[in-house]
Amino acid sequence: MYKYDNYDQTIVNERVEQFRDQTRRYLAGDLSDDEYRPLRLMNGLYIQTHAPMLRVAIPYGLLSSEQLRMLAHISRKYDKSYGHFSTRQNIQFNWPALETVPDILADLATVEMHAIQTSGNCIRNTTSDQFAGISKDEIEDPRPYCEIIRQWSTFHPEFSFLPRKFKIAVSGSKGDRAAAMVHDIGLYLVNNEKGETGFKVFVGGGLGRTPHIGKCIRNFLEKKYLLSYIEAILRVYNKFGRRDNIYKARIKILVNDVGQEEFGKQVEQEWLHIKEGILKLGQKEIDHAKSFFTSPMYSKDAIDDDSFEKARTANEDFKNWATRNLYSHKAPGYRAVIISLKAPGIAPGDATDEQMDFISDLSDEYSYGEIVVTHDQNLVLPNVKQGDLFALWEKLKTKNLATSNIGLLTDMICCPGLDFCSLANAGSIPIAKQINEKFNDLDYLHDIGDLKIKMSGCMNACGHHHVGHIGILGVDKKGQEFYQLTLGGSSESDACLGDRLGPAIPKIDVANVIAKLLDVYVKLREEDERFLDTYRRVGIAPFKENVYASH
Amino acid sequence: MRVIKNKSIIDDEWSLKREIGNTDPIPSGNVILPFPFWQANRDELINSKKCHAIWIDGSIEIETIASDLQYFALIALDFPTFKDGRSYSHARLLRERYDFKGELRAIGDVLQDQLFFMERCGINSFRIRDGKDIEKALESFNVFSVNYQGAADDSVTISQQRKFK
Ligand code: HEM
Ligand code: SF4
Numbered sequence: 001m002y003k004y005d006n007y008d009q010t011i012v013n014e015r016v017e018q019f020r021d022q023t024r025r026y027l028a029g030d031l032s033d034d035e036y037r038p039l040r041l042m043n044g045l046y047i048q049t050h051a052p053m054l055r056v057a058i059p060y061g062l063l064s065s066e067q068l069r070m071l072a073h074i075s076r077k078y079d080k081s082y083g084h085f086s087t088r089q090n091i092q093f094n095w096p097a098l099e100t101v102p103d104i105l106a107d108l109a110t111v112e113m114h115a116i117q118t119s120g121n122c123i124r125n126t127t128s129d130q131f132a133g134i135s136k137d138e139i140e141d142p143r144p145y146c147e148i149i150r151q152w153s154t155f156h157p158e159f160s161f162l163p164r165k166f167k168i169a170v171s172g173s174k175g176d177r178a179a180a181m182v183h184d185i186g187l188y189l190v191n192n193e194k195g196e197t198g199f200k201v202f203v204g205g206g207l208g209r210t211p212h213i214g215k216c217i218r219n220f221l222e223k224k225y226l227l228s229y230i231e232a233i234l235r236v237y238n239k240f241g242r243r244d245n246i247y248k249a250r251i252k253i254l255v256n257d258v259g260q261e262e263f264g265k266q267v268e269q270e271w272l273h274i275k276e277g278i279l280k281l282g283q284k285e286i287d288h289a290k291s292f293f294t295s296p297m298y299s300k301d302a303i304d305d306d307s308f309e310k311a312r313t314a315n316e317d318f319k320n321w322a323t324r325n326l327y328s329h330k331a332p333g334y335r336a337v338i339i340s341l342k343a344p345g346i347a348p349g350d351a352t353d354e355q356m357d358f359i360s361d362l363s364d365e366y367s368y369g370e371i372v373v374t375h376d377q378n379l380v381l382p383n384v385k386q387g388d389l390f391a392l393w394e395k396l397k398t399k400n401l402a403t404s405n406i407g408l409l410t411d412m413i414c415c416p417g418l419d420f421c422s423l424a425n426a427g428s429i430p431i432a433k434q435i436n437e438k439f440n441d442l443d444y445l446h447d448i449g450d451l452k453i454k455m456s457g458c459m460n461a462c463g464h465h466h467v468g469h470i471g472i473l474g475v476d477k478k479g480q481e482f483y484q485l486t487l488g489g490s491s492e493s494d495a496c497l498g499d500r501l502g503p504a505i506p507k508i509d510v511a512n513v514i515a516k517l518l519d520v521y522v523k524l525r526e527e528d529e530r531f532l533d534t535y536r537r538v539g540i541a542p543f544k545e546n547v548y549a550s551h
Numbered sequence: 552m553r554v555i556k557n558k559s560i561i562d563d564e565w566s567l568k569r570e571i572g573n574t575d576p577i578p579s580g581n582v583i584l585p586f587p588f589w590q591a592n593r594d595e596l597i598n599s600k601k602c603h604a605i606w607i608d609g610s611i612e613i614e615t616i617a618s619d620l621q622y623f624a625l626i627a628l629d630f631p632t633f634k635d636g637r638s639y640s641h642a643r644l645l646r647e648r649y650d651f652k653g654e655l656r657a658i659g660d661v662l663q664d665q666l667f668f669m670e671r672c673g674i675n676s677f678r679i680r681d682g683k684d685i686e687k688a689l690e691s692f693n694v695f696s697v698n699y700q701g702a703a704d705d706s707v708t709i710s711q712q713r714k715f716k
Contacts, residue, residue, distance in 0.1 A: 005713075007699075007709045007712065007713070008695050010696060010697050011695065011697060011699070014694060014695050014696065015695075018694045021690075023663065028693070030684070035633075035662060035664075038633070039664055064582055121636075151699045151700075151709070152699060152700050154699050154700075155667075155668075155695065155698070155699070156637075156700060157639065157667075157668040157669075157670075157671035157672050157698075157700075157702045158639040158643055158667050158668075158672055158702065159636070160635060160636065160639075161633065161634055161635065161636025161639065161665075163636075207588075207703055235640055237639050238636060238637060238639070239609075241638050243634075243635060243637075273648060278701035278708070279700075279701065282713045282715050285710055285715040288713070288715065309615075313663075337605075497558060510702075
C-alpha cells in the first residue's frame, strides 16, 4: 500500500497545526460560525444532532492493520468506543468533542491518515473497488491512479471552493464495484482497440434529491492525461456550476442543463490549453505510484490444501458463510474474506474498538496486514489462504463478525438517519432493526439470494436508496415517519435508478411490505434469477398489486 | 487603508469604486473601476492616463477582458462571499494563460484562511475584509511548506521535488 514520504507527512502535519489554530480562533470568538464552518467541513467535521461528527478519510478504502488499530484507539479515547464505516469508504465518529479534534488529527497523522476534504464543497476522498488488485476480472489496478488523484486534489488551490461537493471514483475491472456511475466523475480503466489501457470518462452522476447516472464524455483517455483532463472538467464546473441554489449546484445539473455533448466540448476546449502542461504524467510518476501496490508473495502450494473443502462439507454453518462471505481471488488457493458489519441488532456499518483491534490482529495473521473498506459498509481481508479460512471463521465468530449475509437482504446499506443526523426526516437504523427481526431465518435469506436493500433517512440519499434493488427513503408526513419504496435500482455496471412503488408506507409496515415483495419474487422467479432480474423481466405491476391491493 | 501586497502590509495606492454609472464623469486619482465602466469609457480612459485598474467578479468570461490586459496595472477579483470560488479560476487563467504581469488583487470577503489558496492561484495583493486582523492574516502564507500540484505560483511541486520530470 502507499507509504508516505517526507512530503506527504509534512503536509499532513502542517494541516494538523493549521486546524489547531483555526479551532483555537473559533473557540476564542475570532472566527464566526459561518467562517469556521467551511474550514471544519474541509476537515470532515460536521455538527450533528448530538455532537460533532468527524469523518476520517480512508483513501480508496485501504487500511493497514496499524491504521485500523489507531481508529480503534481514537474511538476509545475520544468517542464512545465505536466507529461507523460509510458508503464512501470513510469512517465516521459520532461523538468527539470539538476541542479534541485537533488531537485526533494529530493521532491520525502518526499513522499517515487525515480528515482532509472528507466534507465541504471540494474534491472528496477518491473511492475505488474493494477487490482492487486481487479480482480476476481486473484490467488494471485502479489504486495507483486513485493515489495520483488524491495527491493532485489535496488542497487544490483552484478547486477548494466549488459550487458543491465533488466525488471521484475509479474502477479497474469489468464489473463495477465502485459505483462509479453515480459519481461526479467516474473513471473506468479500459483497453482500446490498439490494446492500450486508458480511461473511459463519465461525468455528472450523483444521487441526492435529483439522481443522475453518469454520462460518458470520453471513450478513451490516455493515462498521461488523467490529471489534465479532470482539471479541465473541474475548471468548467467551477466556472459554470450553479451557485445560486444549493440543490442545483452539483455538476450533474450543469451537465444536464448544457447537455452531455456540449459539456464534453467545453471540457475538450479547456483541456487543449493545459493538456501538455505541468499536469501531464510522466511514466516515472505512474510507475512510482504503481510501485506501492504490488501483490504479496503468494505461496504456490496454497491451492493444495484440502482442509477447506473438507470443512465445508462437514460444517453447514461454515458452508453458508463460505458461500456468501468469500470472493474469488486471482491467486490460486486464495480468497478475499468479507467481514460482515451487518450482524442483527447492530447499526449497519458500525464496528466497536474491540472488533477493530481484533480485525487488525487477524489481518496481520492471515492477510498481510491489510484491510479494505467496502462501499457496502463491510470490511475485507483481501489475501487469505484457503487453508486458513476455517480457523479465521472460528475466530470471527467469537466477536460477532461472522454473519453469513454478504449480498443478502440483511446486508443493508443504511445512513445514520434520525438517530444521529440533523437533516433526517425519518429513522434508518430502526428500520434496519425491524428488517433484521422479521427476516431472521438464514435459510430463507440464502434462498432469496442476492438482494441489495439501501436506505436513506431523507432525500440527500446518503444511503444510496435510488440504486438499491429495493430502495427505502424516509419521508416526513405531518410529523410521522413514512417510507417511500423504489424497486429495480443498481449501482453496478448496469447502473440505473429505481422506480417508485407507490405511496409511502407507515413505519410499522416496512418489513411486512418487503415480505410481500419477496413473495411475488419467489412466485415469479425463473431458475437462478435474482430479485433484480425478475423485476426487470416482469416490471413493477405484480409487486405493486401485492403490496397495495390488500391495504 | 492597508492591504497586503507581496506578503507585506502596505498603504493602499488605490481606491475601489464599487458602483458608478457608465455615464458618470471619470473619477480622478488611482481608482479601481468596474469593468462595465471601462468598457463604456474605454477610449477616453486610455487617452486620459496611463495607469488603469478594473475589478471583475466570477460571472464574466475572462476571454472578454483578454484583449485589454496591456492597459491594466491592477485587476481586482471579487469574492462576494468566500464560498464563491470562481475567481480562483480567473486568477490562474490571467496568470498562466494570458500571462498577466500586473497586480492581481483579491477584494470582497477576503479572509485569512483563504489567502494560501489565492496566492497559489497567482493573486499577489489582498484587501482583507474590514474588521479582520490583517497582521494575523499574514500567517496564512506560512502554513504549508510543500504543495502537491502546480498552480500559478512558482512553487516547486512535490512531483518535481521527487524528480519525476
Ligand atoms: C450524519 C451526518 C451526515 C450528513 C449531515 C450528510 C449530509 C449529506 C447531504 C446534504 C448530502 C446530499 C448532497 C447532494 O446531493 O448534493 C449527502 C449525500 C451523500 N452522503 Fe451524506 N451525510 C451524512 C452522513 C453520511 C453517511 C454516514 C454516509 C455513508 C454511510 C454518507 C454518504 C453519502 C453519500 C454516498 C451521498 C451521496 C450522494 C451523492 O454524492 O450524490 N453520508 N450527505
Ligand atoms: S440521507 Fe439524510 S438522514 Fe441520512 S445521513 Fe444523509 S442527510 Fe442524514
